[in-house]
Amino acid sequence: MLSISYDSTFDGFLSVIFEIYRQHLDAGEIRPDRSTAPCNLFMQPFRVETSEESAQRLKRAIVNQASAEILDLLRVVLCSEEDGVEMKILAYLRKVFDGNDPHYAKNPTSDEMLPLYMIARAVRREEGGMLGMLRFDRTADGTYFAEIEPKYNILGMMVPHFRGRFANERWAIYDSKRGFGVYYNGQDPSQGPVEITIPDLQQVKAAAPKDDFVKLWQDYYQSIAIKERENPRLLRSCLPVRYWKHLPERQIAPSWS
Amino acid sequence: MACMDVREKLNILSAAAKYDVSCSSSGSGRQAPKGGLGSACSAGICHTWSSDGRCISLLKVLMSNACKYDCAYCINRRSNDIPRATFTPKELINLTLEFYRRNYIEGLFLSSAVVGSPDRTMEMLVQVARELRTVHKFGGYIHLKAIPGASRELLYQAGLYADRSSVNIEIPTDRALQYLAPEKNHASILAPMNFLAERKLEYHGECSRYTPKFLPAGQSTQMIVGAAGETDLQILTLSNGFYKQQQMKRVYFSGYVPLNADKRLPALTTKPPLAREHRLYQADWLMRFYKFGYDEVVDPAHPNLDLELDPKAAWALRHPEFFPIDIQTADYEMLLRVPGIGVKSAQLIASGRRFSKIRLEQLKKMGVVLKRAQYFIYHPDTPASLRRLYPEMVRPLLLPKPKSLQLDLFADQPLALPVAS
């Protein structure tokens, strides 16, 4: 049995699946490079390098045998970065490609698909929520900078939304949990946002000037609440505490605590 | 007054707007204008939740709270001795754009007390929206209140710049409204609603790529619950009419929070009827997404919603003849009516069962609440003894434990409720 490692990207993962089929590999686990779980000593390490061509061919096969929506769903599922999710996707694809049941790929409730479907739902839910919960700070040079620490790797999925909405602004979004971000220069529509890393995030944050609108926003947040209706439990279920850290409006002491 | 700063105005004019519960940014999809700022997302986006658990998606403020009217239930009424403030268009536009750039909001919800005349008030609201759209090329969401009594020309212009408009009916019966708000009656509120609904329909008829959009996200309205002794049947009948006749996108309910000592209204110590309000939203949800008729949720024999039990379970228990259903074969509409099965699970069941039998195990994985659903579904795995529904036996099993009643209130409320439209 092999412990197959890859570069953590979707194309890298598809390349793994491609090689498993091409070389009849006996996969015991598929490990993204970012994984910190201890190596399985009983499996032989095996490396698959990302090949755009193999990934393309597999994508075409998935679209043909299943659909473009399924391909998209698998991409989202991989963004969950859940342990062992690669093997779950492999199990699903094996059933799709073995062709025993021509309707298999369309069944959202099959034993292999249902868990993937539920994972994708959770990832998309966080992505949808983060589109609203992300906060930009205005930095000294007028760039709008946001730091996020989402549970899932959703930054890539969020970019088109902000690209469309703030097409003429300079902005950056940084996933400090995963240590990478994107920067968009607000001018060059032909050039999409570029990937960035920031060696010293604290320094960048400390350099940000004081912003009156943060204060105004905090005021607004306080005055819009209706005291007679305060409901901490409902608040926490709508806005989980783990997101509060990057919300200026939750940095002030709530009146009920 | 002249030197009141923006911060003070914001505090006064947002606190004055908070009893309008609508905060939806949904129903309108728009790309950012070329060279402009902002877009609208048709599902709506919540940006945060206030400490009372309501979604905040728009900068919701009044242009002014210096009202010349005297509605009994309103904090801004003329006879109240409170600080008054009025934004200049420039202040408000600047706030909107700067909040928007920081991704605090989806856009602006602008309302106002009646200052001077309805026309003058409406003109101020329209001016802000017009400048945002034309001068600043703002593509975010704009909700403008339509002021009853404003001219058709101004309402029409509001429709050109705003995504959504609303006029609040506030009090569900005309008599009570006239009693509580001497300057208002149902006819004066329905007039702008109907005008906007008709204009929107006309626009829809001549729709081409070049016709500008007219209120793409339609209209909404709000009713105060528990201020004037109305029944849930009256409330839901009225809101059903709004959905059907005025093509209303949303009807909001606002549990009355006593603000003014007024002998026409519940005493100041009255607690807002939050449980009732919550049940009304659930009923509304059933009407909009679960294909329930308003007259199924309540009827003359049961004019008020059951406060202990959600309206879907209450309906099911009143109709044991339909249950239990066989989830392999039941109509999609019946799947939707099973307590514990939501829209997404019902869709999954309906598409999955064409390929293979749905097992209880899978229902659990889909997020179906079997604790509730088990009494209403018929299934090979279900023991024979449970293949009939005995409402009197099931009801106690569905009730929340007495102690957690308050906590349970929001347990099965869909989280997206405040924005989904």
Ligand code: SF4
């Ligand atoms: S007209 Fe509006 S703002 Fe003025 S008192 Fe009546 S409800 Fe309040």
